[in-house]
Amino acid sequence: MNALTIDSQDWHRxxxxxxxxxxxxxxxxxxxxxxxxxxxxxLRLEQATGWLDRSIKAPPCPSHGHHEVAPD
Structure with missing residues (x-):
């Protein structure tokens, strides 16, 4: 499983x-x-199926997501 896991370095690619x-x-x-x-x-098989049948797409990059501003 580790060999097939997409790590943070390869996530964008x-x-x-x-x-x-x-x-x-x-x-x-x-x-x-x-x-x-x-x-x-x-749950994982449903995700795999979603990738194959194009019913799901990649989420936004975790490092480029929306950042909340701390209240004053």
């Missing part, structure tokens, strides 16, 4: 790569199945 994202989620699903956590596995 692979964020929209549907194959890479589906592989990442499918690997996670297999790990959860091996840990006897079928609900978590199903």
């Amino acid at each position: 692979l964020k929209g790569n549907r194959r890479a994202r589906a592989l990442e989620q499918t690997a996670a699903a297999l790990v959860y199945l091996l840990k006897d956590q079928p609900e978590e596995a199903l």
Whole structure:
């Protein structure tokens, strides 16, 4: 699973790569199945399916998200 996980260095390059994202989620699903956590596995498989059928897209970059201003 670690080999298929998209790390922060590769996130920008692979964020929209549907194959890479589906592989990442499918690997996670297999790990959860091996840990006897079928609900978590199903969530990851649904994410993988979403990448493949184009029903989901990459979220905005975590480092470029909206920053809240602290109240005075």
